[in-house]
Amino acid sequence: MLVRLDGADTALLHALDAPHAGAVRTGMRVRVRWADRREGAITDIACFEPYDGPVTHEAVPHDGSFPDPVTSLAAPARLEYTYTAGRAQTRYLDGLARREVLGERCPSCRKVYVPPRGACPTCGVATTEPAAPGPRGTVTTFCVVNIKAKGLDIDVPYVYAHIALDGADLALHARIGGIPYDQVRMGMRVEPVWTGDGRHPDHYRPTGEPDADYDTYRRLL
Amino acid sequence: MTPPRDVAVVAYARTDHQGPAEGLSEAETLLPVLHEVLDRAGLAPGEADFTCSGSSDYLAGRPFSFTLTLDAVGAWPPIAESHVEMDGAWALYEAWVKILTGRADTALVYAHGKPSAGDPRDVLTRTLDPYYLAPLWPEPASLAALQARALADAGHTAGPDPAADPLAGPPAVADGAAAVVLAAGDAARRMCGRPAWIRGADHRVEPHALGLRDLTDSPSTRLAAERAGAFRAPVDTAELHVPFAAQDVVLRRALRLDDTVTVNPSGAAAGPLMVAGLIRLGEAAARIHRGASDRALAHATSGPCLQHNLVAVLEGDA
Ligand SMILES: [Zn+2]
Numbered sequence: 025m026l027v028r029l030d031g032a033d034t035a036l037l038h039a040l041d042a043p044h045a046g047a048v049r050t051g052m053r054v055r056v057r058w059a060d061r062r063e064g065a066i067t068d069i070a071c072f073e074p075y076d077g078p079v080t081h082e083a084v085p086h087d088g089s090f091p092d093p094v095t096s097l098a099a100p101a102r103l104e105y106t107y108t109a110g111r112a113q114t115r116y117l118d119g120l121a122r123r124e125v126l127g128e129r130c131p132s133c134r135k136v137y138v139p140p141r142g143a144c145p146t147c148g149v150a151t152t153e154p155a156a157p158g159p160r161g162t163v164t165t166f167c168v169v170n171i172k173a174k175g176l177d178i179d180v181p182y183v184y185a186h187i188a189l190d191g192a193d194l195a196l197h198a199r200i201g202g203i204p205y206d207q208v209r210m211g212m213r214v215e216p217v218w219t220g221d222g223r224h225p226d227h228y229r230p231t232g233e234p235d236a237d238y239d240t241y242r243r244l245l
Numbered sequence: 246m247t248p249p250r251d252v253a254v255v256a257y258a259r260t261d262h263q264g265p266a267e268g269l270s271e272a273e274t275l276l277p278v279l280h281e282v283l284d285r286a287g288l289a290p291g292e293a294d295f296t297c298s299g300s301s302d303y304l305a306g307r308p309f310s311f312t313l314t315l316d317a318v319g320a321w322p323p324i325a326e327s328h329v330e331m332d333g334a335w336a337l338y339e340a341w342v343k344i345l346t347g348r349a350d351t352a353l354v355y356a357h358g359k360p361s362a363g364d365p366r367d368v369l370t371r372t373l374d375p376y377y378l379a380p381l382w383p384e385p386a387s388l389a390a391l392q393a394r395a396l397a398d399a400g401h402t403a404g405p406d407p408a409a410d411p412l413a414g415p416p417a418v419a420d421g422a423a424a425v426v427l428a429a430g431d432a433a434r435r436m437c438g439r440p441a442w443i444r445g446a447d448h449r450v451e452p453h454a455l456g457l458r459d460l461t462d463s464p465s466t467r468l469a470a471e472r473a474g475a476f477r478a479p480v481d482t483a484e485l486h487v488p489f490a491a492q493d494v495v496l497r498r499a500l501r502l503d504d505t506v507t508v509n510p511s512g513a514a515a516g517p518l519m520v521a522g523l524i525r526l527g528e529a530a531a532r533i534h535r536g537a538s539d540r541a542l543a544h545a546t547s548g549p550c551l552q553h554n555l556v557a558v559l560e561g562d563a
Contacts, residue, residue, distance in 0.1 A: 110269055145320050147319060
């Protein structure tokens with residue numbers, strides 16, 4: 025309901041405690057029911073309730089200063105969502121559950137995107153054709169991480185790399201393991217390592233193959 | 246004011262979901278609509294001079310959710326692109342202004358909404374005043390019911406709006422997407438047999454607090470219509486965005502629509518959140534494209550109880 029407090033010129037939105045809609049009419053008198061606990065928020069008014077009494081209050085001038093001004097208020101909010109991964113991402117996630125990294129091919133420019141997002145950003149068309157790049161790939165570029173991430177159980181320094189899976193036209197990124205951090209290099213051949221019940225590769229490790237030639241991956245840098 | 250350039254809606258497409266878009270991401274819902282509208286205009290993905298979209302992170306439940314749809318428009322190499330956290334009708338307004346400035350001749354405008362991801366009754370309370378309204382979580386139907394009551398009390402309607410009854414259970418939630426192509430002058434004539442020229446467009450907003458407003462009237466709609474030139478000549482068609490049925494009478498009075506005007510010939514006046522307003526503009530334009538209207542008014546609204554209103558006037562060549 026909207027309620028115009030005695031002495032006010034505009035209305036306030038709040039709840040009215042009434043047994044049913046028939047017990048409410050425009051113009052009826054109501055009064056504030058205060059909340060048990062008050063903290064300086066609109067919810068300090070628990071609700072309004074019907075009131076039969078006369079007008080007892082006139083607005084009086086106020087200089088706008090208060091002995092205990094409210095300087096902030098907390099209004100907690102929680103919203104719940106159901107995420108729809110969509111056609112492309114669902115296929116990718118289903119593949120991960122089988123320990124496969126799947127991509128999708130653009131029907132127009134033939135590029136293979138992994139992970140797939142459902143459309144080719146160059147052609148603006150759906151990438152409906154499934155593709156299975158890898159599982160091996162080439163480190164196209166990398167960095168050495170020296171700052172320990174909160175909640176991440178990995179010793180620093182470690183290497184985070186862009187990896188072009190064989191047959192993919194987009195590099196994905198992952199941690200490199202199984203080799204000292206200062207021996208990782210561009211062109212190094214790597215393969216995924218799946219551990220425990222992880223739903224994606226824990227890291228990539230060297231395959232031992234000779235390094236890839238720069239020209240084979242430079243367009244993916 | 247007469248716009249400094251002739252700009253028209255030359256193509257329009259939309260989804261026709263009646264409910265949730267099961268199993269589809271927002272980008273996947275949007276993609277067929279984009280293809281349809283670009284085909285109609287004869288544009289390749291990424292070819293429009295400017296791209297502008299409307300959608301809401303709060304409905305999607307993730308930040309920068311609109312970026313997920315950019316793949317679908319062919320955004321690489323980079324395009325000139327913008328986004329409004331509003332109904333797509335306001336994206337159309339931004340694109341129209343962009344073309345008026347002369348910085349673009351063509352624009353792709355699209356909107357998408359997947360309110361089925363969450364509960365819009367809760368989500369929409371987050372758009373309200375954070376101090377006095379949001380902590381009370383008043384759902385849209387409750388606020389619309391206040392307006393319906395005010396209209397009934399004032400004698401504008403026979404009784405309360407049954408659709409604006411929060412006790413009636415969760416409302417039907419539709420997901421969807423829509424898109425239009427705008428073009429200036431000769432480009433518009435090349436792309437469309439009968440372009441829907443935008444003769445004027447404007448949007449205005451009511452005071453934020455519901456208690457400051459006369460809920461039986463919509464001065465913002467009236468002012469936007471005036472500024473868009475709607476009252477300079479009669480319209481034969483009006484596409485009104487009416488989230489709750491009782492609001493129809495408010496808009497008809499503010500826009501001075503009489504019985505000679507065909508109102509909402511396209512059907513449902515509500516529609517997917519963030520998309521419904523752009524659909525009204527698109528449907529009015531489509532009616533001009535096929536010769537069923539010569540001068541049409543399109544309206545979009547946003548916020549509780551018709552808070553923010555956009556009016557555009559579209560005309561076809563004789
Ligand atoms: Zn492509």
